Amino acid sequence: MAETMRAIIQDELGGPEVLHEASIEIPTPGIGQVLVRVRAAGVNPADFMNRQTGVFSGTPPFTLGWDLAGVVAAVGPGITLFEPGDDVFGLLPFPRGAGAYAEYVVAPPRALIRKPDALSFTQAASLPLAGLTAWQMLVETAHISDGSTVLITGATGGVGHLAVQIAKALGAHVTAVVSAQNAELARTLGADAIIDYTSTDFSRQVRGLDVVFDVIGGDYPLRALDVLRPGGMLISTLPQSLGPSRAAAAERGLRVAGVFVESDRLGLMQITELVVSGTLTPLIAATFPLERADQAHSFKGQGKVVLEVP
Numbered sequence: 509m510a511e512t513m514r515a516i517i518q519d520e521l522g523g524p525e526v527l528h529e530a531s532i533e534i535p536t537p538g539i540g541q542v543l544v545r546v547r548a549a550g551v552n553p554a555d556f557m558n559r560q561t562g563v564f565s566g567t568p569p570f571t572l573g574w575d576l577a578g579v580v581a582a583v584g585p586g587i588t589l590f591e592p593g594d595d596v597f598g599l600l601p602f603p604r605g606a607g608a609y610a611e612y613v614v615a616p617p618r619a620l621i622r623k624p625d626a627l628s629f630t631q632a633a634s635l636p637l638a639g640l641t642a643w644q645m646l647v648e649t650a651h652i653s654d655g656s657t658v659l660i661t662g663a664t665g666g667v668g669h670l671a672v673q674i675a676k677a678l679g680a681h682v683t684a685v686v687s688a689q690n691a692e693l694a695r696t697l698g699a700d701a702i703i704d705y706t707s708t709d710f711s712r713q714v715r716g717l718d719v720v721f722d723v724i725g726g727d728y729p730l731r732a733l734d735v736l737r738p739g740g741m742l743i744s745t746l747p748q749s750l751g752p753s754r755a756a757a758a759e760r761g762l763r764v765a766g767v768f769v770e771s772d773r774l775g776l777m778q779i780t781e782l783v784v785s786g787t788l789t790p791l792i793a794a795t796f797p798l799e800r801a802d803q804a805h806s807f808k809g810q811g812k813v814v815l816e817v818p
Contacts, residue, residue, distance in 0.1 A: 514531060514798060516530075516610065516799075517532070519569045523805075536614075537584035541583075541616060542582070542620070543580070543581045543582040543614055544596060545611065548576070549576050549815045550638070551573075559572060571608075572608075574606050574608060575635070576608040576633060577623060589618065595622065597635070598620035598621055598636055599776070616771075620773065621776050630816060634792055634811075634812035641667050641745060641767065646658070650765075652680050653678060654678065654679030655679060656719060657681045658683070659720045660675065662722075663694050663697070666813075677782055681701075683701040683702075684702050685703045686702065686705065688707070691704065693810060711731040714735045716735075717736055717740060718736075719736075720736060721744075722749075729753040745767060793807070793811040794809055798816070801815060
């Protein structure tokens with residue numbers, strides 16, 4: 509009989525209550541794959557969206573999760589990058605490669621990197637999707653550099669808290685848009701200026717910025733255009749929210765880009781270097797055991813939520 513493992517699956521779309529534990533067959537790594545014994549899996553808004561709509565995985569049943577950290581259990585034919593026993597972490601191919609909410613998962617080896625001793629499995633699992641999103645938006649899309657002026661919405665959230673630290677590491681002046689209760693956390697992360705969105709319209713407070721980094725959507729993209737300098741750039745984690753702002757941006761000589769994250773081991777290596785050097789610190793909001801994935805999806809907090817798989 510085939511060996512089995514615990515996994516969190518859903519048989520229908522819906523709220524957190526559709527997530528449940530099941531016993532399924534442990535996958536076998538094929539050519540170009542490694543089998544990872546998962547020790548931790550990151551929880552992201554993309555998981556919530558997929559759970560509700562199936563936008564990335566199609567019709568259920570499926571298993572969520574793109575962020576993972578764990579130990580290589582086996583390698584498929586022709587794999588030389590890793591061997592059994594290696595501690596690794598990374599981002600499963602987005603958007604079709606989910607499956608980290610399980611005891612084991614197969615992954616392409618070049619979606620993974622070795623986990624340094626300085627990172628716990630929990631910390632490592634919190635980094636890939638959110639960290640690469642911030643990196644690909646700020647570094648590879650907006651090309652920020654020393655002296656760039658950047659406004660970041662949701663600056664203490666899963667992506668935002670890493671974006672603030674990455675922007676500061678690159679020498680940018682960062683304005684964080686947060687609630688008053690999270691202002692001190694934003695300053696701790698390195699923000700130079702704070703705007704309390706609960707009492708102040710950010711679009712009336714600043715002008716002439718190089719970049720607006722938006723994770724909120726709604727009317728934020730249109731309002732963001734008012735704070736950019738000519739030639740400035742609005743970048744968003746929600747490309748679907750940018751429709752109304754594209755024409756307005758073109759009329760004003762502004763640039764607009766929506767980013768869906770890509771698995772990238774080289775980018776993840778650069779992010780990890782920042783962590784090891786002490787420049788970047790992932791903030792863990794909460795951890796839950798694998799079987800409590802439904803509770804993890806209901807938790808509200810600053811930073812990242814991680815499932816731990818003992």
